[in-house]
Amino acid sequence: MVPFSFAGTDFLASAEGALFWPDRQALIFADLHLEKASFFARAGQMLPPYDSIAVLTAIAAVLAATGAREVWCLGDSFHDAQGCERLAPDAQALLRRLTSATHWTWITGNHDIGAARLADHCGGRVVDEEEVDRLLFRHEADPREPRPELSGHFHPKLRLVQRGRAIVRRCFIASATKLILPSFGALTGGLDATDPAIRGAAGPRARALVPVGQRMLRFPIGPGQVATRCSVPASGGSGC
Numbered sequence: 001m002v003p004f005s006f007a008g009t010d011f012l013a014s015a016e017g018a019l020f021w022p023d024r025q026a027l028i029f030a031d032l033h034l035e036k037a038s039f040f041a042r043a044g045q046m047l048p049p050y051d052s053i054a055v056l057t058a059i060a061a062v063l064a065a066t067g068a069r070e071v072w073c074l075g076d077s078f079h080d081a082q083g084c085e086r087l088a089p090d091a092q093a094l095l096r097r098l099t100s101a102t103h104w105t106w107i108t109g110n111h112d113i114g115a116a117r118l119a120d121h122c123g124g125r126v127v128d129e130e131e132v133d134r135l136l137f138r139h140e141a142d143p144r145e146p147r148p149e150l151s152g153h154f155h156p157k158l159r160l161v162q163r164g165r166a167i168v169r170r171c172f173i174a175s176a177t178k179l180i181l182p183s184f185g186a187l188t189g190g191l192d193a194t195d196p197a198i199r200g201a202a203g204p205r206a207r208a209l210v211p212v213g214q215r216m217l218r219f220p221i222g223p224g225q226v227a228t229r230c231s232v233p234a235s236g237g238s239g240c
Contacts, residue, residue, distance in 0.1 A: 001066075002211035006179045007135065007148035013211045017170050017182040018062045019150075024133065026070035027062060030152025031109070031183035033076055034091075035083035051186040052091040058184070060098060071102045071124075072132075074152040074181060075109025075139025083112065084121040092122065099123030105130065109139035109153065141178050141201040148177050154198050155183040157190030158208045158219060173198055173221070175206040194221045 001012035001020055012020040019028040034052040063071070078084055087095065098104065104124035106112075129138035136145065140153040158171040170182035171193055180202060183190065191198060193208040199221060208219040 002214060002216045004174075004209065004216045006150075006174055007177065009133075009135065009148075012066075013172060013209065013216070014062070015170065015211045016058065017172075017184040018059075019172075019181055020062075020066050020068065024070055025066075025068050026072060026132075027059075027066060027068040028072045028074065028137075028150065028181065029059065029077075029184040030074040030181035031076045031155055031185055031188055032059075032073060033079045033183065033185040033188050035086050036079035036185070036187045038083075038086045052087055053094070054186045055184065056091055056094045056098065060094065063098065063102070069102055071098070071104045072137055073104075073106050074137060074150065075107045076112055076152065077106055077109070078112040081112055087122070095122050105137075107137055107139055141180055143201055143203060146177065148179075150179045150181065151201075152181045152183065154180055154195075154201065155188050155190040156180055156193045156198055156208065157182065158193045158210055160219075169210050171219075172209040172211075173202050173206055174209050175202045175204065178202045178206065193219070 001014045003010060003012050005011065010022060012022065017030070021028065032055050034055060036051055100123055106124050106126045107130065108126060108128055129136065134148065136147045136149040138149065138151050141149055141151040156171050156173050158169050160167045160169070170190065172182060173180035173193060178201065180198065199206060204222065206221055208221050210217040210219070
């Protein structure tokens, strides 16, 4: 995981989209979209039914590696409000073990809003948003919010060109008061980091942050600074 700071707080970020807060021993994830495959299967679109167990296994690995005591999920943890009830027995058992071993908080998003029985089936606690040590945790960034804020919702990805080859990477979006996490889900797409919706939510001077090895690459995404045309040199610098 790669160290960086936001709003005076030190974090560690992984290329897969996990965020670790060492001072609180807390892990933060966004947009897991568990049970997305089963949601589409009900409508006749068959997808491999392994997304939930894959995501939960990945979370368990990050928990073991960091020793985190808290977990915060920033909304859209399930693809719909009934997703927790559809978990396969092995996935639900794993999730129960994870939520019982940590202080686990589900923040509701636009997909899983109304999941009133989420805690009953899967453990943890459910809130709409919460302020944690002067940082606001919510699902979707509010451009009017002056407090430092962590959110998800947009599934940001950065599209780059390296030696003539297009590369797509999950990325964090950071500005002075906004930190938008990428999706940690298995079947989730992504919105281009330069999209006006992301720039509007993050505010001026926002940058895309891409953890690579032990370095955090930073790319401007503002108007007139098209990150998709940036080139990543062999040295690993941003090239922008």
